[in-house]
Amino acid sequence: MVETYQRRSALAHLGLVARAAGSSRERAGIIMSEVPHRTIVNIRGMASDPAFSSAVQTATGLPLPEAANAVSSAGVWQILWLGPNEWWITGPDGEADSLIEALRANFAGQHAAACDVSESRAIIRLKGPKARDVLMRGVSLDLHPRAFRVGQCAQTGLSRANALLHLVDDAPTFEIYVLKSFSDYLWRWLETVARDFGLAVEA
Amino acid sequence: MLLIPCPFCGKRDEHEFTYAREAHIARPTNGEQMSDAEWAQYLFMRKNPKGVHYERWMHAKGCRRYFNVARDTVTHEIYAVYEMGQPAPAIERENGR
Numbered sequence: 001m002v003e004t005y006q007r008r009s010a011l012a013h014l015g016l017v018a019r020a021a022g023s024s025r026e027r028a029g030i031i032m033s034e035v036p037h038r039t040i041v042n043i044r045g046m047a048s049d050p051a052f053s054s055a056v057q058t059a060t061g062l063p064l065p066e067a068a069n070a071v072s073s074a075g076v077w078q079i080l081w082l083g084p085n086e087w088w089i090t091g092p093d094g095e096a097d098s099l100i101e102a103l104r105a106n107f108a109g110q111h112a113a114a115c116d117v118s119e120s121r122a123i124i125r126l127k128g129p130k131a132r133d134v135l136m137r138g139v140s141l142d143l144h145p146r147a148f149r150v151g152q153c154a155q156t157g158l159s160r161a162n163a164l165l166h167l168v169d170d171a172p173t174f175e176i177y178v179l180k181s182f183s184d185y186l187w188r189w190l191e192t193v194a195r196d197f198g199l200a201v202e203a
Numbered sequence: 204m205l206l207i208p209c210p211f212c213g214k215r216d217e218h219e220f221t222y223a224r225e226a227h228i229a230r231p232t233n234g235e236q237m238s239d240a241e242w243a244q245y246l247f248m249r250k251n252p253k254g255v256h257y258e259r260w261m262h263a264k265g266c267r268r269y270f271n272v273a274r275d276t277v278t279h280e281i282y283a284v285y286e287m288g289q290p291a292p293a294i295e296r297e298n299g300r
């Protein structure tokens with residue numbers, strides 16, 4: 001466990017708080033920010049096993065999304081579909097240990113696993129009417145609102161970095177999960193593209 | 204560019220996938236009794252058809268699952284996509300190439 005006073009988010013070195021102070025959101029087509037320190041718990045199990053899905057629901061209060069690219073969410077918690085037997089549970093910082101404890105207790109006797117991957121990803125939030133235009137320059141995914149709807153997620157390549165996109169609302173707001181080692185690169189790439197559409201930075 | 208239908212995520216650009224060579228090659232269980240030539244046959248020799256090829260792909264930038272694809276090596280047409288462990292489907296080709 002990292003000491004709290006030493007803890008820095010993946011993009012802390014970019015000084016986004018200071019930049020946000022001098023950043024005008026008027027007429028910005030894109031507002032970029034970092035979502036620091038979010039709990040991410042990876043779970044594996046058989047979606048077809050009702051004991052597994054009810055174990056997850058008991059621990060999180062959320063239904064397990066079984067459809068491809070689906071997300072179930074309530075308040076600050078969400079479950080993101082990653083594959084036919086793999087999900088991320090994401091929520092507020094510092095909740096991983098107690099969540100994993102609850103999950104593992106419920107998984108007793110099952111072929112299932114839960115593990116903390118919170119520190120593996122940085123999260124970049126891209127918000128504003130031009131957010132799709134920015135992403136379209138780096139993904140091959142169809143981002144049209146008919147094809148990629150609010151409350152869906154998809155893992156894909158974003159300017160050659162593996163990333164998960166979650167469309168949170170129809171602002172539209174995208175949350176982009178990327179390996180921390182790619183986060184500096186991806187932020188700079190997104191920022192370069194976003195400048196074409198009027199960029200503001202938010203803390 | 205191919206649009207490959209991942210059996211789990213749906214249609215995605217070919218750049219999201221890695222190619223994992225010929226499908227349905229079972230590792231022999233009697234390796235000790237096999238000659239070097241027979242072992243080499245298992246290890247190295249692969250089909251190279253002009254037409255339907257049964258092969259594995261992995262959705263590397265998506266769900267990271269392996270699956271099988273029946274693809275035409277001439278036209279790149281994808282006839283079938285099916286999960287690992289499933290038998291190869293028979294493909295009837297209309298153009299008879």
Ligand SMILES: [Zn+2]
Pocket residue numbers: 209210211212213262265266267268
């Ligand atoms: Zn997939």
